[in-house]
């Protein structure tokens with residue numbers, strides 16, 4: 001099992017930010033995590049990466065239980081994450097290639113000498129993610145779409161079992177967004193590739209590959225299960241407390257206000 005949360009709660013400064021979260025992710029499953037602003041998505045992701053320790057409940061990530069056999073650093077080597085916090089920390093003068101390579105050490109910047117195997121892997125990722133043409137350009141000169149590809153490459157360097165993509169399309173235009181989603185779909189179909197958690201506010205970004213969805217509301221699981229059973233007009237109207245209509249006529253859902 002990639003992830004096993006049992007009755008997990010988190011209290012910060014006297015407030016419950018997460019309450020009684022049960023969530024299991026099996027190997028090979030890809031999930032969408034949907035929640036409005038302030039739902040607790042970031043807090044939940046911080047917990048999966050062992051930056052937060054649960055106040056109550058049990059967290060197991062990649063078969064390791066928090067508090068027992070887990071060291072934050074070791075765990076983070078096995079999880080790939082792309083988030084806006086990470087994006088802000090990358091050194092703008094590093095080349096795209098160096099940024100990807102730094103993923104081998106889960107570090108910001110390169111302080112250790114990469115092995116030949118690491119260099120080959122980074123070059124393969126540059127090709128797979130169509131980043132080869134700007135491999136040697138400083139990260140800060142890349143477009144937002146190009147930067148996101150590089151960060152996904154960095155997250156894949158260690159062949160993680162879990163890949164967390166936290167709103168990866170923020171700031172992308174329509175074309176760049178669709179291209180990035182296509183790359184994510186390709187990653188999800190790789191044999192022995194990582195399980196993906198795709199965090200978003202945007203229903204239309206739920207690709208067919210995300211067959212499971214968790215709806216998070218006010219720190220609690222509102223509902224979870226098969227995406228086509230979760231993303232319905234009735235469920236989402238309850239979830240948003242607003243009458244909405246879901247159009248499933250294409251492969252991806254679209255949301256309309258009623």
Ligand SMILES: Nc1ncnc2c1ncn2[C@@H]1O[C@H](COP(=O)(O)OP(=O)(O)OP(=O)(O)O)[C@@H](O)[C@H]1O
Pocket residue numbers: 012013017035036037038039040041042043044
């Ligand atoms: N360290 C903290 N101390 C106190 N309150 C916190 C802390 N971290 C988060 N919160 C609160 O917990 C709630 C959930 O925050 P979180 O950032 O996880 O939401 P989110 O779903 O990621 O929202 P967004 O989509 O806006 O990023 C918010 O009300 C936030 O103010």
